[in-house]
Amino acid sequence: MVEEGPVTQGPVTQREFGRLLQGLASEMNLLGHDFAADSGLHATDVQALLAVLRAADPPGITPGGLRAELGLTSGAVTAVLDRLERAGHVHRTRDEADRRQVHVHYHPAATRIAGEWFAPVAECTDRVRAEFAPEQVATVVRFLARMTEELAELRRQRRADRA
Template structure:
């Protein structure tokens, strides 16, 4: 039983280390672009918005847990830096959609390509079945952490 607890602690420590390194890479990207860490989270949310025509400021507010004013400040910084642009919906001019700017996508691609190479290098050390297990684990961890984050946000007093 003690060995299992030690293994669990090591597993948790390794997950924390991975999360920390990914977070630090994001911070480094933000610093190199003259952005805030929250700006990078917003950029990732814009990239994940696979449903055209992009994500709305309200969608960003909900995803990032920010106030409307904070989302406006983030979008203003990102737009000034050339990372995103906002468009009005053709059918409802009151509706605004945020899109990742293609030139900014190239900057992010150049910055994160070495991360992709690291990922490919490490993944190549594992058999397909092992990678499938890791993918399943990471998918479930992400789902559970997202659920936990949403539950906590819903319980917070407004």
């Protein structure tokens, strides 16, 4: 009873806020695990497939981009893409302008499969979003974008410091 007091800014300590963020990230990770298990893929392959799916496909994401986005070494990315390609989820094309680069594209079937599997998740998201007023949703969106941006900047800076 005593600890339920404050409501606005004070009640959520930095630590609790971190816990919330970690908890959500963890839960999303587990969704990936489940999708992997259901699809006969591995957790890493799913992360890669999702990264490919959420990349703009006109250009398509490069193995190097995946390397940066998944935190893997180049050999691991090649292996992941080999597995995804062998399973028929993605295919590679070589950039004609810069022939060193490769672009990874998803197959329509992969979109459909992932879309169907994640449909209940999307419903989940919609359900939660519906609990918030439009301007509140906008606030959440702004927060998510800013947080992501700020963390990316932090990592970028750290990388620069290391060199």
